[in-house]
Amino acid sequence: MLWQLLLFVWMSLVIVAGFLYAPLAEKLYEMTRIIYFHIPMAWVAVLAFLVSTVFSIRYLMTRSWGDDVRAAISAQLGLLFAVLATASGAIFAKAMWGAFWNWDPRETSIFLLLLIYGAYLTLRSAVEGEDKRARLAAVYNIIAFVTVPFLVFIVPRLYFSLHPGPLLNAQGRLEMHPRMLQVFLASLAGFTVLYFWIFDLSWKVARLKRKQEEAS
Amino acid sequence: MPWLEGVLAVFLKDWRSEFRTRYALNAALLFAVTTLVVVSFAIGAFGISGDLLAAFLWVIILFSSMAGLGQVFIKEVESRTFTALRLVARPSEVWAGKFFFNLVLLLGLEVIIIPLFFILLNPRVGDWSGFLAVLILGSVGLAGATTLIAAIIAQAKGKGALLAGLSYPILIPLLAAATSGTRHLFHGDGGAGQEIQILAAYAVVVIAAAFLLFEFVWSE
Secondary structure (H helix, E strand, O other), X not given: OHHXXXXXXXXXXXXXXXXXXXXXXXXXXXXXXXXXXXXXXXXXHHHHHHHHHHHHHXXXXXXXXXXXXXXXXXXXXXXXXXXXXXXXXXXXXXXXXXXXXXXXXXXXXHHHHHHHHHHHHHHHHHOXXXXXXXHHHHHHHHHHHHHOHXXXXXXXXXXXXXXXXXXXXXXXXXXXXXXXXXXXXXXXXXXXXXXXXXHHHHHHHHHHHHXXXXXX | OOHHHHHHHHHHHHHHHHHHHOHHHHHHHHHHXXXXXXXXXXXXXXXXXXXXXXXXXXXXXXXXHHHHOOHHXXXXXXXXXXXXXXXXXXXXXXXXXXXXXXXXXXXXXXXXXXXXXXXXXXXXXXXXXXXXXXXXXXXXXXXXXXXXXXXXXXXXXXXXXXXXXXXXXXXXXXXXHHHHHHHHHHHOOOOOHHHHHHHHHHHHHHHHHHHHHHHHHHOO
């Protein structure tokens, strides 16, 4: 219980610090604040999808029920954070560039991830039989994961980007005010712990449900 | 039985059963031709830029392939030969045989719709070898990804709708590369060299991954 409370205080401090402590970035004005929420959410989404794929690969090796369930849990969480990141990004895009959506390379990539994991969860609901569902879903997860990197090469040929540059630029130099960096890293850590906490909770619930079914 | 013979046996079996009914080919061809005519009719007498023509071409190919390429595995389930095939052939033979069948089906479809596309919509192409490379490499990647997804959805409920829903997310990088390459060729500005590389890499990666993963889809 202690560390959940700690996480609550931590995240509250991040929110307050994002608005009061961190200075504004050049050219971004008040929209700077999105850095502390949007990027960590996108990061957690990618992390969750990665975890999901790792568990899918593990499932095909171990064939253990738990690996499949954890792959599904992580995919659901990833989808949730990806939707939040997409929505917050779209609001930022409206404020910054005047349109909610313009197929920016990063918008395209996150949209593709939404499609893939939406399809993954749809497939899970369309297959009867626990083992078969686990097998087919794991295969789909892996093949989808393999094709995503190709977007990195092709999308810049199609659309040019307005998205603010990555945190680390080509020279490997951070272009962030130290205070901004503090809040940003604190938020990144907070969101990551939040993800693992929800993941662990869902995994516990799944195990309890299973136990209950076996008992009845 | 050596591996190649097994692959050939699966391919010929599908070939023969397809030509008894011609279901997959007819469905895909009918879809492709009607879509092509509808597009051409909707454009009417107005000229249309190479940008849009390239997009149309690949959308037509993608949608027609969804109408036909799923049949290879769906028909095994519908005619209840799934288990029998599982007993007589190794998974890699089944996958390779079905993949080649789908590839031949797709290329056969393109032999008919590409000339029709050029007759009806009249795009200009300077570099024919580049165009053929984009078309063939795109088809190889498309057939590779779709064959694996077809094996997955054959074992699920709501097969028809699911094939497109599961395939498109995986095919978007391919579609993007193929469209971009075709657009450059229709425009005549620069070549499609980079896109051809991406399409080749995509085909290799998808086929290798499908080859490794198919066993898990096929065997209990």
